[in-house]
Amino acid sequence: MTGSLIVIGIGPGHPLDRTRRAEEAIAQAEVVAGYDLYLEHIADLLEGKEQISSGMTAEVERCRAALAAATSGLRVALVSSGDAGIYGMAGLALEMATREGFQVPIEIVPGVSAASAAAAAFGAPLMLDWACLSLSDLLVDWSVIRARLEAVAAADLVVALYNPRSRSRVRQLEEAVEILLQHRPAATPVGIGTALGALGQRLVLSTLERLCEEDVGMRSLVIIGNSTSRVEAGWFITPRGYAL
Amino acid sequence: MTGSLIVIGIGPGHPLDRTRRAEEAIAQAEVVAGYDLYLEHIADLLEGKEQISSGMTAEVERCRAALAAATSGLRVALVSSGDAGIYGMAGLALEMATREGFQVPIEIVPGVSAASAAAAAFGAPLMLDWACLSLSDLLVDWSVIRARLEAVAAADLVVALYNPRSRSRVRQLEEAVEILLQHRPAATPVGIGTALGALGQRLVLSTLERLCEEDVGMRSLVIIGNSTSRVEAGWFITPRGYAL
Numbered sequence: 001m002t003g004s005l006i007v008i009g010i011g012p013g014h015p016l017d018r019t020r021r022a023e024e025a026i027a028q029a030e031v032v033a034g035y036d037l038y039l040e041h042i043a044d045l046l047e048g049k050e051q052i053s054s055g056m057t058a059e060v061e062r063c064r065a066a067l068a069a070a071t072s073g074l075r076v077a078l079v080s081s082g083d084a085g086i087y088g089m090a091g092l093a094l095e096m097a098t099r100e101g102f103q104v105p106i107e108i109v110p111g112v113s114a115a116s117a118a119a120a121a122f123g124a125p126l127m128l129d130w131a132c133l134s135l136s137d138l139l140v141d142w143s144v145i146r147a148r149l150e151a152v153a154a155a156d157l158v159v160a161l162y163n164p165r166s167r168s169r170v171r172q173l174e175e176a177v178e179i180l181l182q183h184r185p186a187a188t189p190v191g192i193g194t195a196l197g198a199l200g201q202r203l204v205l206s207t208l209e210r211l212c213e214e215d216v217g218m219r220s221l222v223i224i225g226n227s228t229s230r231v232e233a234g235w236f237i238t239p240r241g242y243a244l
Numbered sequence: 245m246t247g248s249l250i251v252i253g254i255g256p257g258h259p260l261d262r263t264r265r266a267e268e269a270i271a272q273a274e275v276v277a278g279y280d281l282y283l284e285h286i287a288d289l290l291e292g293k294e295q296i297s298s299g300m301t302a303e304v305e306r307c308r309a310a311l312a313a314a315t316s317g318l319r320v321a322l323v324s325s326g327d328a329g330i331y332g333m334a335g336l337a338l339e340m341a342t343r344e345g346f347q348v349p350i351e352i353v354p355g356v357s358a359a360s361a362a363a364a365a366f367g368a369p370l371m372l373d374w375a376c377l378s379l380s381d382l383l384v385d386w387s388v389i390r391a392r393l394e395a396v397a398a399a400d401l402v403v404a405l406y407n408p409r410s411r412s413r414v415r416q417l418e419e420a421v422e423i424l425l426q427h428r429p430a431a432t433p434v435g436i437g438t439a440l441g442a443l444g445q446r447l448v449l450s451t452l453e454r455l456c457e458e459d460v461g462m463r464s465l466v467i468i469g470n471s472t473s474r475v476e477a478g479w480f481i482t483p484r485g486y487a488l
Contacts, residue, residue: 009360011263019356021260060486083356085363091371091484098476099488106479110356110364112263112327116253119329120354127335128384129392131375131401139485140372148373148399155395156388157375232342235350240335241383242304244343 003104005070006077007093009084009111013041013197017112025109029077033066035059038081041198050074063092067102083113087134087162114221115160118193121203123235125191125223130158135165135172142172149176153183158229158238161222177211180224184208189231194220205236247348249314250321251337253328253355257285257441261356269353273321277310279303282325285442294318307336311346327357331378331406358465359404362437365447367479369435369467374402379409379416386416393420397427402473402482405466421455424468428452433475438464449480 006025011017026032026045033052034042052065063078070076080088090108097106119126131152137145152159159180165173180188186209194202194217206214208224216222229238250269255261270276270289277296278286296309307322314320324332334352341350363370375396381389396403403424409417424432430453438446438461450458452468460466473482 009364014265016265016268017263017354019255019261019263021258024260060488083360083363085360085368085370087371087484090364091368091481092486094368094476094479094481095483095486096488098479098481108364108368110261110360112354112356113360116327116329116354116357119327120253120334120352124329124335124338124352126329126376127331129375129377129389131373131396132370133373144400145373148401151395151399151401152375155392157392157395232338235338235342237335237338237342239339240331242336242339244304244340 003070003073004075004107005066005093005104006107006109007084007090008077008079008109009082009088010038010042010079011112011197012082012114012117013195015044017117017197019111021109022111026077028075030074031069031076032079033062033076034079038079041081042079059089059092063089063096067093067097067104070104071102081114083111084108085110086113086132114162114196115223117196118191118221118223121193121196122191122205122223123237125225125229125236125238126158126160127238127240128158128226130160132160132162134162135176136163137172146175149179153180156183156226158226159224161224163218164220164222165216166218173216174212177208180208184227189225189229189236191223191236192216192220196221205231247314247317248319248351249310249337249348250351250353251328251334252321252323252353253326253332254282254286254323255356255441256326256358256361257439259288261361261441263355265353266355270321272319274318275313275320276323277306277320278323282323285325286323303333303336307333307340311337311341311348314348315346325358327355328352329354330357330376358406358440359467361440362435362465362467365437365440366435366449366467367481369469369473369480369482370402370404371482371484372402372470374404376404376406378406379420380407381416390419393423397424400427400470402470403468405468407462408464408466409460410462417460418456421452424452428471433469433473433480435467435480436460436464440465449475
């Protein structure tokens with residue numbers, strides 16, 4: 001029995017944005033674990049496979065079940081949307097395996113991140129230095145996140161925001177916008193990509209001062225330009241600085 | 245005649261890390277433009293296609309030739325390694341098209357970034373907030389880059405460094421390490437991925453204080469942990485903060 005766990009980023013949602021390595025790893029798995037919505041995104045690959053699925057809040061239990069199945073000798077794929085290594089399941093799987101003593105080979109397969117997918121949909125906003133921040137304060141103190149927002153705002157970094165807002169958590173996005181407005185113009189371009197690559201995808205090009213009025217939720221990825229970003233011919237561009 | 249330009253991220257180098265969308269777009273192209281090394285990575289897809297290739301320093305000319313070919317009615321693919329939107333060709337193509345008046349449909353296809361690929365190879369170092377910085381001062385003043393390094397070092401962000409060092413440009417990496425050492429321990433884990441996914445791939449797990457002594461070049465991507473990052477069982481992990 002040679003079980004294994006492969007933690008796989010399946011990309012933003014559309015089958016065309018998966019890598020071949022991700023598809024081959026899922027094809028070879030006997031068990032596939034993941035949040036229900038992400039399993040829907042790979043429904044075409046799941047025939048005949050055992051599934052470990054559950055709601056978003058049960059990710060710790062889902063990860064433990066996946067590691068246990070792998071330890072019992074099964075080939076297990078644990079899937080994340082986007083890239084498994086950016087706010088995905090790669091870290092939890094490795095942390096749990098080392099801390100709880102699961103003795104099983106583990107591999108991480110990277111995917112197209114939500115930030116890269118949103119950037120491509122809007123143009124080229126991430127062409128200069130940028131920061132990748134999550135506004136969720138479930139696992140990190142808000143004071144820490146706030147300090148990071150202040151640092152990246154002052155350093156004029158483009159910002160990609162994960163988990164920008166939920167129904168019960170709205171104040172963080174407002175504070176983030178307040179902080180950024182102290183350092184960059186109200187008209188700074190903002191791109192909001194929601195349900196990227198999936199049914200119901202929405203792309204909204206807005207500005208920093210209007211961001212909080214827009215349709216932004218847990219499935220949104222927000223990109224906020226730096227002081228040089230602009231919108232031209234409908235494209236959100238952060239110029240790299242070439243002399244043309 | 246309906247020419248078009250598709251700017252494509254082909255992932256870190258290995259064919260398995262391309263997306264299906266990237267492969268299909270290259271398959272449908274009549275002309276493929278890209279830096280020689282990147283065209284080698286997709287040699288299996290190039291049969292019968294016209295090629296526009298040239299050395300790294302000629303990227304502006306290569307982009308203009310690609311746009312001109314598209315404007316003349318050809319389906320043109322312009323390829324970047326990693327993600328085309330992160331220090332890749334997406335920005336230059338959109339900037340040039342809008343500024344020089346090329347009237348042609350343009351699409352950006354995202355790919356697995358070098359940062360995501362390196363992170364997956366080392367474990368899960370990008371699981372908390374991180375910054376994506378380039379140490380190349382060809383297009384951005386070093387004083388600006390330095391200020392960004394100081395900001396992200398103080399805010400305890402994990403750092404992914406692109407273009408960390410070249411044969412003629414070594415001082416920037418030394419300064420970056422000096423700045424980071426003022427805010428995080430000498431033993432902070434560092435992962436250096438060189439020629440990721442390609443022939444001659446090298447993965448070196450080191451520490452912040454030893455980074456400058458390691459084999460780091462233009463094809464390296466460097467990930468520097470934050471104050472909570474650690475190495476366990478050979479994995480470079482930045483814990484997300486779960487109570488296990």
